Amino acid sequence: MDFGVIADNLGYFLVGPWPDGPLGGAALTLVLSVASALISALLGLAGGIALSLLQGPARTALRLVLGFFRAIPVIMLIFWIYFLLPVAFGLDVPGVGTVIVALSLIGGAYLAHSVHAGIESLSRGQWQAAAALGLSRWGALRWVVLPQALPAMAPSFINQWIALIKDTSLAYVIGVAELSFVAAQVSNREIVYPAEIFLFIALLYYLLCSALELCAGRLAARYHRYQTP
Amino acid sequence: MNPSPVIIEIDRVSKYYGSFKVLEDCSVQVRRGEVVVVCGPSGSGKSTLIKTVNGLEPVQQGRIVVDGVTVDATSRSAAALRARVGMVFQNFELFPHLSVMDNLTLAQVQVLRRSRDEARERGLAYLERVGLAGQAAKYPAQLSGGQQQRVAIARALAMDPVVMLFDEPTSALDPEMVGEVLDVMTALARDGMTMMCVTHEMGFAREVSDRVVFMDGGRVLEDVATAVFFGDPAGHTPRAREFLSKLIRHG
Numbered sequence: 175m176d177f178g179v180i181a182d183n184l185g186y187f188l189v190g191p192w193p194d195g196p197l198g199g200a201a202l203t204l205v206l207s208v209a210s211a212l213i214s215a216l217l218g219l220a221g222g223i224a225l226s227l228l229q230g231p232a233r234t235a236l237r238l239v240l241g242f243f244r245a246i247p248v249i250m251l252i253f254w255i256y257f258l259l260p261v262a263f264g265l266d267v268p269g270v271g272t273v274i275v276a277l278s279l280i281g282g283a284y285l286a287h288s289v290h291a292g293i294e295s296l297s298r299g300q301w302q303a304a305a306a307l308g309l310s311r312w313g314a315l316r317w318v319v320l321p322q323a324l325p326a327m328a329p330s331f332i333n334q335w336i337a338l339i340k341d342t343s344l345a346y347v348i349g350v351a352e353l354s355f356v357a358a359q360v361s362n363r364e365i366v367y368p369a370e371i372f373l374f375i376a377l378l379y380y381l382l383c384s385a386l387e388l389c390a391g392r393l394a395a396r397y398h399r400y401q402t403p
Numbered sequence: 404m405n406p407s408p409v410i411i412e413i414d415r416v417s418k419y420y421g422s423f424k425v426l427e428d429c430s431v432q433v434r435r436g437e438v439v440v441v442c443g444p445s446g447s448g449k450s451t452l453i454k455t456v457n458g459l460e461p462v463q464q465g466r467i468v469v470d471g472v473t474v475d476a477t478s479r480s481a482a483a484l485r486a487r488v489g490m491v492f493q494n495f496e497l498f499p500h501l502s503v504m505d506n507l508t509l510a511q512v513q514v515l516r517r518s519r520d521e522a523r524e525r526g527l528a529y530l531e532r533v534g535l536a537g538q539a540a541k542y543p544a545q546l547s548g549g550q551q552q553r554v555a556i557a558r559a560l561a562m563d564p565v566v567m568l569f570d571e572p573t574s575a576l577d578p579e580m581v582g583e584v585l586d587v588m589t590a591l592a593r594d595g596m597t598m599m600c601v602t603h604e605m606g607f608a609r610e611v612s613d614r615v616v617f618m619d620g621g622r623v624l625e626d627v628a629t630a631v632f633f634g635d636p637a638g639h640t641p642r643a644r645e646f647l648s649k650l651i652r653h654g
Contacts (some may be wrong), residue, residue, distance in 0.1 A: 302459050303496035307510035307562060308486025310479075317509055321500045 198351035210277035217282025222289020243283035288330035292323035416465030440608040443618035489559030497543040529557035549580030569600040
């Protein structure tokens with residue numbers, strides 16, 4: 175094994191052609207991950223809350239939409255947004271935007287079910303106590319239910335976000351120069367070092383995911399300081 | 404005879420789950436300052452009945468009026484009504500993620516729009532009234548069951564309710580903690596609070612209540628003055644006699 179190839183291309187692995195060209199490599203993977211993590215969390219929260227508060231046909235409609243996004247493969251959604259939207263609606267979505275939208279929608283659909291389950295896991299008595307004090311359903315959710323349910327949802331969020339970091343590698347199919355894409359580029363150029371290159375790339379993914387888990391764990395621990403019966 | 408205005412008017416209320424009748428044609432009145440105890444065997448519908456008063460349990464038939472406002476569990480106005488009706492639950496239902504003080508101030512600030520300072524001040528006053536002035540900074544899990552239930556009573560009182568509803572407030576407590584909760588309730592009754600209590604505590608019923616409502620099978624079988632209820636057993640319906648004899652034997 176000759177890891178000199180890593181040292182020679184380190185800058186390209188980490189940031190792509192930047193600053194002479196657009197950002198790429200590990201840095202772009204990070205940008206894609208953080209953006210989709212934040213948007214999927216917001217979508218998941220909104221979707222989960224809506225699932226808990228809505229009733230009747232609106233709820234059924236939302237379930238169908240969420241079910242749709244959970245059922246289709248990420249790669250297919252990326253293709254649709256990138257190739258179908260321009261044809262169908264004349265909307266031209268850039269590659270980076272496409273990946274963020276696709277990962278956010280699918281991650282959001284998964285998280286919505288986690289949030290909904292977390293909300294439902296709280297006893298009926300807490301809802302009733304909040305209602306008995308005159309809080310609206312929204313007030314009960316905001317002040318009583320969510321503060322108790324969210325810490326329990328943390329593992330679901332972390333799982334989903336880790337899956338999401340790895341799914342950013344699917345961006346290569348539309349030529350977005352994230353980590354996997356630049357790795358393939360370098361590997362094709364250097365020809366004889368695929369083992370070294372992809373071992374190193376695996377290490378970078380591992381570091382990204384571990385860093386997320388570490389940060390989230392710290393945050394959750396701080397949030398858990400309060401007492402539960 | 405009684406000149407006080409009616410605060411709770413439960414008028415021919417029925418409630419079903421599918422074809423199963425939980426409440427059947429129930430009527431009860433509670434006047435201002437009255438303490439009414441609702442008792443009966445488990446499954447008699449007494450907890451359901453008391454939860455219809457603040458609209459936590461919707462009803463299919465009949466009408467409930469609280470302090471001049473018709474209760475409609477499904478409408479948005481239900482929240483405004485609930486803010487004026489205090490309720491104490493069997494399992495306390497304090498909010499475990501909030502300190503005792505935050506439990507007391509949450510609805511005062513969010514529902515009644517009181518300032519934080521005013522809410523804290525009232526919270527402290529009611530904590531003192533239930534004998535827990537020193538516990539404001541603690542979390543519910545750090546308190547005993549009896550203390551938690553007293554906090555729950557203070558939380559309801561801090562909203563300045565026109566009436567207090569108690570749903571088996573001592574049933575989940577260890578026996579040695581029942582007394583401290585009943586003492587608070589007794590003091591509240593002596594101060595003139597209008598109260599409707601679902602309870603098996605017949606000592607409390609006998610000493611504190613004005614009237615006793617006996618329920619069985621979703622129906623109100625008796626609604627009589629306390630002295631009459633604990634008077635001549637011959638005056639009772641057979642179900643009430645059986646219930647009372649069991650309570651006296653076991654309790």
